[in-house]
Amino acid sequence: VKTDRRSLLGGAAVGLGVSLLPFSVNGQTVALSPADARKQGADFKSLTPGEVRTLEAFAEVLLPGAREEGVAHFVDHHISNEPADSLLMIRYMDVPPPYAPFYKAGLAALDAHAKRTTGKLFTALDAGEATELVRLISAAPPAEWQGPPSPLFYFVVRSDAVDVVYGTEKGFERLGIPYMPHLLPETKW
Amino acid sequence: VVADDPVDVVIVGAGAAGSIYAAVLAEAGRSVRVLESGPSWELGSLISSQIWARRLKWGGPPVEFRGDRPGFSHNLNTGWGLGGAALHHYATWPRLHEEAFRVRSLYDRGLDWPFGYEELRPWYDRLQEDVGISGDAAQEIWRPAAATPYPMPPIKQFAQARILAEGFAKLGLPTAPLPVAITSVEYKDRAACVYDGWCDAGCPVLALANPLVVHQPQAIAAGARFDALSTVLRVRAASKAQAAGVDYAAPDGSVRFQPARVVVLAASVIQNPRILLNSRNADWPDGPGNAQGRLGRNLMMDGLAGAYGLFDAPTENHMGVSAGQLTNRVRYAGDRTNVPFGSYQWQIAPSLKPNDIFGIAATKGDVFGAPLHDFMERAAKGLASMVSMIEQMPDPANRVLLSDRSDRFGLPLARVEHRVDDELKALWRHCSEEGIAVMRAAGARESWSSPYISGHLAGGTVMGTDPATSVADGLGRLHGLANIVIAGAGLFPSTGGISPTYTLSALALRSASHIAANWSEYA
Numbered sequence: 246v247k248t249d250r251r252s253l254l255g256g257a258a259v260g261l262g263v264s265l266l267p268f269s270v271n272g273q274t275v276a277l278s279p280a281d282a283r284k285q286g287a288d289f290k291s292l293t294p295g296e297v298r299t300l301e302a303f304a305e306v307l308l309p310g311a312r313e314e315g316v317a318h319f320v321d322h323h324i325s326n327e328p329a330d331s332l333l334m335i336r337y338m339d340v341p342p343p344y345a346p347f348y349k350a351g352l353a354a355l356d357a358h359a360k361r362t363t364g365k366l367f368t369a370l371d372a373g374e375a376t377e378l379v380r381l382i383s384a385a386p387p388a389e390w391q392g393p394p395s396p397l398f399y400f401v402v403r404s405d406a407v408d409v410v411y412g413t414e415k416g417f418e419r420l421g422i423p424y425m426p427h428l429l430p431e432t433k434w
Numbered sequence: 435v436v437a438d439d440p441v442d443v444v445i446v447g448a449g450a451a452g453s454i455y456a457a458v459l460a461e462a463g464r465s466v467r468v469l470e471s472g473p474s475w476e477l478g479s480l481i482s483s484q485i486w487a488r489r490l491k492w493g494g495p496p497v498e499f500r501g502d503r504p505g506f507s508h509n510l511n512t513g514w515g516l517g518g519a520a521l522h523h524y525a526t527w528p529r530l531h532e533e534a535f536r537v538r539s540l541y542d543r544g545l546d547w548p549f550g551y552e553e554l555r556p557w558y559d560r561l562q563e564d565v566g567i568s569g570d571a572a573q574e575i576w577r578p579a580a581a582t583p584y585p586m587p588p589i590k591q592f593a594q595a596r597i598l599a600e601g602f603a604k605l606g607l608p609t610a611p612l613p614v615a616i617t618s619v620e621y622k623d624r625a626a627c628v629y630d631g632w633c634d635a636g637c638p639v640l641a642l643a644n645p646l647v648v649h650q651p652q653a654i655a656a657g658a659r660f661d662a663l664s665t666v667l668r669v670r671a672a673s674k675a676q677a678a679g680v681d682y683a684a685p686d687g688s689v690r691f692q693p694a695r696v697v698v699l700a701a702s703v704i705q706n707p708r709i710l711l712n713s714r715n716a717d718w719p720d721g722p723g724n725a726q727g728r729l730g731r732n733l734m735m736d737g738l739a740g741a742y743g744l745f746d747a748p749t750e751n752h753m754g755v756s757a758g759q760l761t762n763r764v765r766y767a768g769d770r771t772n773v774p775f776g777s778y779q780w781q782i783a784p785s786l787k788p789n790d791i792f793g794i795a796a797t798k799g800d801v802f803g804a805p806l807h808d809f810m811e812r813a814a815k816g817l818a819s820m821v822s823m824i825e826q827m828p829d830p831a832n833r834v835l836l837s838d839r840s841d842r843f844g845l846p847l848a849r850v851e852h853r854v855d856d857e858l859k860a861l862w863r864h865c866s867e868e869g870i871a872v873m874r875a876a877g878a879r880e881s882w883s884s885p886y887i888s889g890h891l892a893g894g895t896v897m898g899t900d901p902a903t904s905v906a907d908g909l910g911r912l913h914g915l916a917n918i919v920i921a922g923a924g925l926f927p928s929t930g931g932i933s934p935t936y937t938l939s940a941l942a943l944r945s946a947s948h949i950a951a952n953w954s955e956y957a
Contacts, residue, residue, distance in 0.1 A: 307802045329472075329493030329514065332485050337510040337791050341496040376803060383800065403802060404789070411810060412485050412789035420788060420814040422752040425630035426482035427638050 266322045279315025279322070279409055287318060290325035291345045297321070299352045302368045304406040306375045307399075311406035319409050320402075324348055334404035338397065347393050351402070354392025358382065361389065435681060437691040441465040442957065443949075444680055444694035446666045446709065449518020450935050451921035452700030453649035454942040460656035462950035467659045467692060469682050471701070472515030474662035477646055480521075480636030484790035487635035490514060490522040494665075495841040497704055498849040501832075504886040505854035506735055510791060511891055512702050516662055517636075517645045519702070520935055524633050524757035525615040525642045526781060527567050527936035529558050529578045531765055534777060534930035537827075541766060541775070544827045545732070545927035548899045548908035551578055557940040557947075565643045565939075566621040569613035576763045577613075586618045590629055592750040594818045595759035595783040601876025602762060602782075612761040612781060615643040615936070631785030633756035634792075642755075661685075666709060667843055669697055669918060671717040677918050683843055695957035696949065700921035700942075703733070703891040707834040707924070708848040710895075710912075723895070723912035723920075728905050730834035733852060734893040734929055737824040737862045737886060741869025742797045743878025745816040754785035756792075758820065763932070774860040776827070777931040780869075782820040797884070818876070822865035823889065825931035826858050834894050854886075862886060890934055895924040909945045917956050919945060 268277045268287035277287060289297055297317045304311040323331045328342030335344050359367040363374055370378065381387055382395035392398065410416055417424045443459050445452045448470035460466045471494055481487075492509040499506060513519035532551040537544035559581040571583035588611030602609045616633075617626045617640075627641035640647050650660065663685040670691065672678035679693040699706045707730040711721045723729055758781035767775045787793045794813045801809050826832075832853065836846035866883040873881035898904025901913040910925055912918045921942050923934040949956050 308806055309804060310807075330489065332488045334488070334791065336488050336491060336493075337507075339497070339499060339508050341498075379802060383802070400799060403799075404791075404796070407789045407793070407795040407806075408485050411795065412483070412787075412793075416788060420810060422788075422814055424482075425628075425632075425752075427630070427632060428478065428481045430481050430483050430486060 268318065268322070279319040280313065281315070282318040283313070283315040289317070289321045292317065292321045292348070296349060296352050298368050299356055299366070300348070300402070302375070303352070303355060303379075304402055306379050307403045308406035308410050310410045314409035316406055316409045320348060320405055333401070334408070335401050338401065340393070350392040351398035354390055354395070354398070355382070358387060358390060435689050435691045437693060440679070440693040440695075441467045442694065443467070443696045443698060444469065444692050445698040445700055446680065447471075447518060447699070447701035447705070448516045448645070448650070448660055448662075449513055449700060449702070449922070450520035450523075450645055450649075450939050451942040452518070452698065453645040453653060454939055455698050455700060455921060455946045456653035456658040456660070457649045457656065458943065458946035458950055460653050460658035464950070466653065466657070467661065467694075468653075469664040469666050469680070469692065470516055470660065470662045471665040472513070472662065475515045475517055475521060475636070475646065477638040477640075480638040482630075482632045482635055484635060484787050484793060487522060487790070490636055494705075495847050498837040498839065498847055499852070500849065501852040502854050505737065505888055506850060506852040507888045508704065508850070508891075511889055512704070516650065516660060521636050521644045521646065522634055523644070523935050524755070524933070525644075525935070526757040526933035527613050527615045528761070528763065528779070528932045529580070530554075530930045530932060530937045531576070531777065532578050533766060534928050537766070537928045543775070545896065545898065545903070547927050548897050548904075554937070554940050554944065555579065556581075557944040558936065561936065561939055561943060565615050565648055566617060566624070567613050567615050568611075568618035570611045573610035574613065574761075575608060575610070576765065584613060586621055589614060589616060589618045589627065589755060589759060591759050592629070592753045592783070593747065594749040594751050594754070597745060597747065597749060597876050598782050598818055598820060598872065599760055601872040601874075604875040605871060607762055607872070609760040609762050609782060612758050614755060614757055616755055617641045627755065629753050629755065629785070631752060631754055631756060631787065634790070665843070666701065667845055668709065668713040669722060670713075671715055671722070674717045675914060676916050677722070696917045696919065698919045698921055703894050703922060703924040704834055704848050704850065706920055706922065707894050708836065711836050712845050722915055722918055723905050725914060726902050728903065730894050731830040731832070732828035732893040732896050732927070733832045733834055733850065733891070734826045734828055734926070735852065735888045736826060736890040736929060736931055737854065737858055738884070738889050739822045739824065739862050739865040739869060740797065740819060740884030740887065741821070741866065741873055741881070742817060742819045742883070743873030743876060743881040744812060745818055745876070745878055747816065749816050749818045751786045751817050751819070752814070754783065756784055757781060759783040773864055774857050776825045776858065776861045778822050778824040778861065778865055779932055780820050780822050784819060784821070786817065786819065788814065798882075818873070818878070820869060820872070822869065823931050823933070824858065824861050824865055825929050826854070828893055828896065828927060829855065890923070890929065892923040892926040892929045892934060895920045896927045897925045898927060909948050910941065911956075919949070919956075921945070
């Protein structure tokens with residue numbers, strides 16, 4: 246039997262539905278993209294409000310637009326999941342699961358370092374200070390850094406930011422390149 | 435422990451090698467059961483997204499590591515579920531060079547294979563037709579002798595390949611179309627590739643020959659049974675020289691015994707030795723196949739050096755296949771000057787996606803903020819890239835052993851001890867410099883190279899004629915054991931610095947055919 250591409254794409258329904266992430270909004274579980282989860286104020290499962298603010302601020306410095314695209318909801322969902330179902334880049338980095346402690350320790354180290362060197366939390370830094378701090382920690386762990394190696398933490402969160410901004414159909418469009426899916430994720434990522 | 439009905443053959447792992455064993459032995463009339471630790475995937479599971487592609491990589495118990503980190507990368511280089519690593523492999527299918535089988539004899543270093551290229555050649559030839567390879571045998575001046583040229587013409591080339599080929603040519607270095615197990619034309623009822631570059635996410639349209647496309651359907655049609663979410667814990671002994679079957683954790687968590695006359699371990703380079711080491715008992719005090727303490731040793735991983743260039747002309751880097759469009763293969767440094775010893779190949783002009791580990795953003799890891807948006811826009815139009823894969827020589831000190839920590843079944847995890855020696859580092863530096871020279875010769879406005887990265891696991895259960903220096907014989911059977919057979923790249927005594935799937939598939943086809951034809955020797 247000749248396998249025809251159209252019949253396979255017709256079978257794409259098999260893949261539909263699985264790409265929406267379940268978020269809880271006002272006590273109801275709904276399937277949303279991370280960007281919509283942020284817009285609708287969906288609950289976080291693992292990150293505290295303070296960790297969310299630091300993660301959003303850090304990711305926004307790494308790639309402007311990541312906050313609005315829901316990077317914190319994206320990360321929160323996938324560090325709350327079974328590690329084998331996680332879709333984060335950290336999965337490739339041979340960091341032993343669970344992944345939540347890695348993010349929490351990295352965010353705490355980032356804030357502690359900002360406090361130690363500037364007297365302010367990371368979220369309170371101005372753009373120039375934040376850029377300088379990120380440049381420093383991305384190259385090597387600074388003295389007294391306590392958390393996962395800072396270049397690894399930088400790489401992982403930068404990848405998360407790139408995922409939500411550029412790893413989607415919208416992100417491809419922004420770069421002027423066609424997405425060309427065989428099986429399109431329903432939420433355009 | 436509840437025992438299942440006995441089978442002739444139990445196969446541990448449903449990747450490329452396990453699927454070939456299942457197909458050959460089921461077609462020979464044997465009852466075959468394949469136990470796979472990861473989930474069940476179907477073609478419809480293969481969503482076109484570099485984010486969703488991550489589900490196909492290792493999701494099992496962690497592998498503990500001690501050594502030089504950039505030299506070893508586990509999760510990315512293994513698979514999780516039906517199809518194994520080959521479900522997301524890029525289908526680069528070169529043959530191992532003749533001299534890679536005789537490294538010790540020719541160069542007085544490394545290890546020899548227990549047989550030469552000619553022994554494996556007919557199995558390469560058969561797979562080439564069964565699976566389908568696209569390439570140009572005449573242009574591939576380094577290609578070992580084969581029965582026929584490739585059954586399909588080379589894959590289509592885009593601007594990126596043309597630009598980089600010119601760079602190689604200016605330096606006097608030849609290139610040829612990359613041989614890939616991807617359809618360049620309709621082949622055996624499989625449609626031709628459309629060059630959208632989603633290979634890493636798993637190809638759902640049958641263009642790329644992953645195990646769900648060729649050997650698993652063949653095995654299932656012949657009666658083999660595949661069970662996902664079934665984790666083999668240990669091999670059970672019938673005697674010192676004979677296995678009785680395997681204990682496994684079923685999807686409901688219960689531990690069951692699968693009696694089998696032959697046990698094939700195709701569970702990956704790391705998990706095969708782990709299962710054997712976890713099978714220690716009164717008959718096998720050090721684990722089956724480990725009487726000489728060689729099990730787990732000579733673990734190898736290729737070094738990878740990426741080279742990148744930004745060009746004014748559009749490179750069409752969103753088109754093509756993940757593996758690349760061209761190759762340049764360099765053999766051992768026997769007659770080269772000023773080049774450290776080792777074998778390596780360039781894979782040239784892979785298709786690129788914006789995100790993920792080999793995506794556009796990762797090529798410039800130090801750029802962030804608004805400059806990263808600027809880089810993404812320029813690179814999406816004019817980035818060209820290539821990667822060299824560089825052989826690591828076997829070293830007994832690089833190995834798999836057991837950790838002090840355990841998995842959810844209470845069994846020790848695998849621990850890897852692995853380092854990169856100075857010679858490999860020197861060859862890696864040579865490749866990085868050569869890559870930048872090619873980019874400049876091709877007219878790149880800006881060029882740079884990657885940090886040390888690694889890929890392709892091999893060794894740990896190496897084949898050989900001498901039980902004092904190897905774990906398995908030339909057919910993959912553990913020394914001193916009648917019915918435990920190892921499958922996969924763990925058997926390789928050398929890697930040749932090339933993608934392993936074609937060679938491990940040829941080995942699996944050869945050994946499975948031997949078992950089918952000589953059943954009484956095993957069972």
